[in-house]
Amino acid sequence: xxxxxxxxxxxxxxxxxxxxxxxxxxxxxxxxxxxxxxxxxxxxxxxxxxxxxxxxxxxxxxxxxxxxxxxxxxxxxxxxxxxxxxxxxxxxxxxxxxxxxxxxxxxxxxxxxxxxxxxxxxxxxxxxxxxxxxxxxxxxxxxxxxxxxxxxxxxxxxxxxxxxxxxxxxxxxxxxxxxxxxxxxxxxxxxxxxxxxxxxxxxxxxxxxxxxxxxxxxxxxxxxx
Numbered sequence: 198x199x200x201x202x203x204x205x206x207x208x209x210x211x212x213x214x215x216x217x218x219x220x221x222x223x224x225x226x227x228x229x230x231x232x233x234x235x236x237x238x239x240x241x242x243x244x245x246x247x248x249x250x251x252x253x254x255x256x257x258x259x260x261x262x263x264x265x266x267x268x269x270x271x272x273x274x275x276x277x278x279x280x281x282x283x284x285x286x287x288x289x290x291x292x293x294x295x296x297x298x299x300x301x302x303x304x305x306x307x308x309x310x311x312x313x314x315x316x317x318x319x320x321x322x323x324x325x326x327x328x329x330x331x332x333x334x335x336x337x338x339x340x341x342x343x344x345x346x347x348x349x350x351x352x353x354x355x356x357x358x359x360x361x362x363x364x365x366x367x368x369x370x371x372x373x374x375x376x377x378x379x380x381x382x383x384x385x386x387x388x389x390x391x392x393x394x395x396x397x398x399x400x401x402x403x404x405x406x407x408x409x410x411x412x413x414x415x416x417x418x419x420x421x422x
Contacts, residue, residue, distance in 0.1 A: 205300030223281035302378035
């Protein structure tokens, strides 16, 4: 499966690190751009007294489940679990991805061949609302249940995620192509042509006017098979 990692032109150190070391940085989920990352809804039982002791009336203790919103760090069972994320996508041709994550086409998209069964890899599920997570005594919620789901606002990203406790995911030999944005600087382009591993090819990306999307442009360096 082809997955793509976008980096901006201003992130030169991180960009070149991917090319040189074939590894992917996993950010803490609180550092991601969606302020609702790690947020979910759950039910908490609340006790209410009904009736009274006067005039012979009985008092009843009633438990009612009430919906509340919570975050990963508020739940002891989740707080110490892996919560770093590396975001990838299948939607490399979407102009919105180049605008938001490719530094307005001044950046790069790295293409990786990834086994869908790779440890820690999850396809993001898009929901109408924040995910509903059971958190009772008999429940065993996971970080993946929460961080593997986002609201439909983000559906165009077609995201896959590595969810990990580690700072980096090793991707040795998995890099197959480097796609350089149409507005990338000459210095960044030259560095990527020079530093990209020989088993990956390097292409420019250009505008597809008819499809209003991005497409492969001229090849700068072929892979050495």
